Amino acid sequence: MRHGTAPRPREMGQVNWVGLATLYRREVQRFVKVITQTVAAPVMTTLLFYTIFALALGGIVRRAGDVPFLEFLAPGLVMMSMVQNAFANTSSSVMIAKIQGTIVDVLMPPLSPAELAVGYVAGGITRGLFVGAVALAAIVIFVPVGLHAPFFILWHAVAASMLLSLIGVIAGIWADKFDHVAAVTNFVVTPLAFLSGTFYTIDRLPENWQFVAHFNPLFYLIDGFRYGFIGQSDGTLMLGLAVTAGANAVLALVVWRMLSTGYKLKA
Amino acid sequence: MAALPAAAPKPPRVFARFNALGAASLFRREVKRVLKEWPETVIAPSFSSLLYVAVFVLALGPERGTPEAEALIGFVVPGLVVLTLILRAAETTVFTILFDKLEGAISDVLMPPLQASELTIGYAAAGVASALMTMAPMLAIAILALDLPVERPVVMAFFSVAGALMLALAGILMALWADKWDHAEAAFTFLLLPMAFLSGVFAPVESLPAVLEPIGRWNPVAAIVDGFRTGALGEGARPVALNAALLIAWTAALGALAHRLIARGYKLRA
Numbered sequence: 001m002r003h004g005t006a007p008r009p010r011e012m013g014q015v016n017w018v019g020l021a022t023l024y025r026r027e028v029q030r031f032v033k034v035i036t037q038t039v040a041a042p043v044m045t046t047l048l049f050y051t052i053f054a055l056a057l058g059g060i061v062r063r064a065g066d067v068p069f070l071e072f073l074a075p076g077l078v079m080m081s082m083v084q085n086a087f088a089n090t091s092s093s094v095m096i097a098k099i100q101g102t103i104v105d106v107l108m109p110p111l112s113p114a115e116l117a118v119g120y121v122a123g124g125i126t127r128g129l130f131v132g133a134v135a136l137a138a139i140v141i142f143v144p145v146g147l148h149a150p151f152f153i154l155w156h157a158v159a160a161s162m163l164l165s166l167i168g169v170i171a172g173i174w175a176d177k178f179d180h181v182a183a184v185t186n187f188v189v190t191p192l193a194f195l196s197g198t199f200y201t202i203d204r205l206p207e208n209w210q211f212v213a214h215f216n217p218l219f220y221l222i223d224g225f226r227y228g229f230i231g232q233s234d235g236t237l238m239l240g241l242a243v244t245a246g247a248n249a250v251l252a253l254v255v256w257r258m259l260s261t262g263y264k265l266k267a
Numbered sequence: 268m269a270a271l272p273a274a275a276p277k278p279p280r281v282f283a284r285f286n287a288l289g290a291a292s293l294f295r296r297e298v299k300r301v302l303k304e305w306p307e308t309v310i311a312p313s314f315s316s317l318l319y320v321a322v323f324v325l326a327l328g329p330e331r332g333t334p335e336a337e338a339l340i341g342f343v344v345p346g347l348v349v350l351t352l353i354l355r356a357a358e359t360t361v362f363t364i365l366f367d368k369l370e371g372a373i374s375d376v377l378m379p380p381l382q383a384s385e386l387t388i389g390y391a392a393a394g395v396a397s398a399l400m401t402m403a404p405m406l407a408i409a410i411l412a413l414d415l416p417v418e419r420p421v422v423m424a425f426f427s428v429a430g431a432l433m434l435a436l437a438g439i440l441m442a443l444w445a446d447k448w449d450h451a452e453a454a455f456t457f458l459l460l461p462m463a464f465l466s467g468v469f470a471p472v473e474s475l476p477a478v479l480e481p482i483g484r485w486n487p488v489a490a491i492v493d494g495f496r497t498g499a500l501g502e503g504a505r506p507v508a509l510n511a512a513l514l515i516a517w518t519a520a521l522g523a524l525a526h527r528l529i530a531r532g533y534k535l536r537a
Contacts, residue, residue: 041456048464055470186311204328
């Protein structure tokens with residue numbers, strides 16, 4: 001009679017690719033399962049926003065800079081839907097798992113802090129890009145939108161989704177209850193998105209506000225993203241690339257540090 | 268040793284036709300639930316509405332001060348005030364009833380001696396109270412800081428209360444029908460939100476594309492928005508009587524339906 005050999009511990013290289021891919025897949029499946037809520041609903045909201053702002057403001061504000069207002073508005077609204085959904089994906093995932101106690105499912109497996117961060121954030125980026133792409137496709141049906149610099153579109157789409165995914169992870173870890181995340185959404189993410197040039201060129205702001213606007217990373221994200229479509233920008237594009245990369249790097253470090261120390265996650 | 272005299276058994280409580288104490292208790296519980304979460308339920312909606320105002324003012328930029336722009340702001344502000352009321356009224360009843368249903372806590376209101384009418388009135392009244400509380404800060408800011416006129420206070424008050432009542436009843440229906448949160452969210456996003464946004468909150472209904480115009484004109488929320496705006500500005504797109512009649516008819520229909528479904532125990536009792 002032959003005895004099976006005892007299973008040996010699994011060999012892992014520097015990176016636990018299987019674990020990382022599994023976490024990512026779970027994060028994506030989480031939102032795909034409720035796609036009406038996570039994709040269709042935000043796209044619907046974006047279209048509604050587009051309709052009402054176009055109707056209400058379109059008559060008076062005919063042009064923003066050198067482009068028609070309607071063309072100016074479209075990329076801004078797409079960006080808004082991306083950032084809100086990237087944030088919603090990671091913040092809800094981490095917070096719900098924490099509150100329901102299922103966070104051990106990701107803390108117990110052999111996943112390093114970096115792998116956890118990448119898995120969560122990649123899930124958030126996927127949702128952001130997905131919602132953004134569908135919203136854009138829906139808007140293009142009604143208003144032709146140009147294509148000027150695809151690199152800027154892609155860079156800012158990814159950078160924005162990543163930035164808000166990282167903020168989402170931080171908010172999810174920090175929050176002790178649902179209300180806390182709702183408060184961050186209502187009082188931080190939404191105002192930043194609304195007031196960062198989605199609806200107007202920055203030279204329409206009073207001078208002091210123009211200065212303040214330059215400290216909002218979302219301003220650069222929306223501005224650079226829009227430049228990719230209409231070829232017109234409010235800020236300095238190169239500075240924008242640096243700011244978005246820098247903000248992402250800093251927040252990634254914060255997230256990695258939080259996950260390493262187990263802040264509010266491990267007793 | 269003399270036996271202690273037995274306490275006389277308490278007679279069962281006598282109810283009148285209407286268990287007012289029960290309905291009032293339900294109302295009080297629902298209002299407390301809302302107030303407990305005041306940053307989300309009272310502050311956040313006003314804050315969002317102010318964000319919209321800010322966006323409009325900033326987007327107008329150099330055009331600010333022109334008669335066109337002034338007219339737009341004057342039009343949008345009352346719309347946004349009543350929008351906070353509309354969304355909050357429905358949200359209040361959807362949230363509490365569905366939450367209790369899904370958590371199994373709905374028996375707490377089904378077991379006590381409350382009839383369908385008392386349940387409907389208790390929930391709907393709490394929805395109205397919650398919506399009015401949410402609208403209050405936004406209304407105050409609009410009047411004090413944004414120069415919102417109140418030309419016909421009675422009309423404004425009527426459309427606030429009746430409008431909140433209609434949407435609180437609609438919220439009850441959504442919560443009864445929904446089997447999970449997704450359903451309620453879907454009803455909100457794909458039914459209520461388009462109705463509210465296209466009802467002349469931000470732009471006159473006439474400016475809608477031809478396909479959307481009938482929706483904007485004849486859906487019940489439009490009557491609330493136009494009626495409320497009439498109360499503020501003194502005149503609206505339609506006569507007050509027509510708006511009031513539409514609103515009363517819808518409210519009565521939704522109220523009757525909600526009462527009927529609760530009486531039948533639709534999706535509430537096995």
